[in-house]
Amino acid sequence: MELTFYIAAAVAILSTIMVITRYNMIHALLYLVVSFMAVAVVFFTLGAPFMAALEIIIYAGAIVVLIIFVIMMLNMIQEDVQREKEWLKPSVWVGPALLSAVLLAELAYILLGANPSQTEALVAVDAKLVGLALFGPYLLGVQLCGILLMAGIVGAYHLGRQKKKVIHRFLQERSAAA
Amino acid sequence: MSTASMEAALLLAGILFMLGLISVLIRRNIIFMLISVEIMLNAAGLAFIVAGTRWVQPDGQIMFIFILTMAAAEVSVGLALILQIYHQLKTLNSDAANIMKG
Structure with missing residues (x-):
């Protein structure tokens, strides 16, 4: 269960990174589905199986399909992918990424520096x-x-x-x- | 599951939230910004689930259901707004929508 959690967490982070770096919207949405499914596995290992089902049904099923329908209505073509590539220059993303990474480092410092509470067995909330x-x-x-x-x-x-x-x-x- | 992995799960929620935040900041395409908001809401729900598991209470999962409902309503209204912006301005660039001419 422990190993499953870490593998699913790695898949979730990697696929989310792929979502935010894609130029083509459909590719990003497919990676988003993978990310939501990985988070559903994380929910399952955390003892929330009903929420894992809801995550797949509503997020990966309903919301992503809604966004795909809207993208189909907008008639995206290859030029839009090229323009997206122009918009996402390193000079645009380096600053916000660095500042957000600093915030994440602070959060990790607080989370990992806290004195650990007592160890308990995992109990599923059904x-x-x-x-x-x-x-x-x-x-x-x-x-x-x-x-x-x-x-x-x-x-x-x-x-x-x-x-x-x-x-x-x-x-x-x-x-x-x- | 030990508490070390509880902290790892909270850290995962933080990393996912940060990725969504970066994407909201660096993207100029308005649909990508909406997707990033979904990522951030999902990360916040993950933090609630972790807390619910830590204290073996159903409240965290109930809060996740509420977040799910809010995300569904938000994405439908947001997509309707995006369609209107696209029909008025013929672009998905969020910088083009800085004048609310009605």
């Missing part, structure tokens, strides 16, 4: 416990999630709607001729 807590003390949160999803649907419909252009038909003919 779906039954999660469901009992979810529909017991957290019932209000579930209802708020429902409201949030409803607002998301309405907002996405409102924002994604194409506005009909009101053009006079003479103007339309002229623009078609030009």
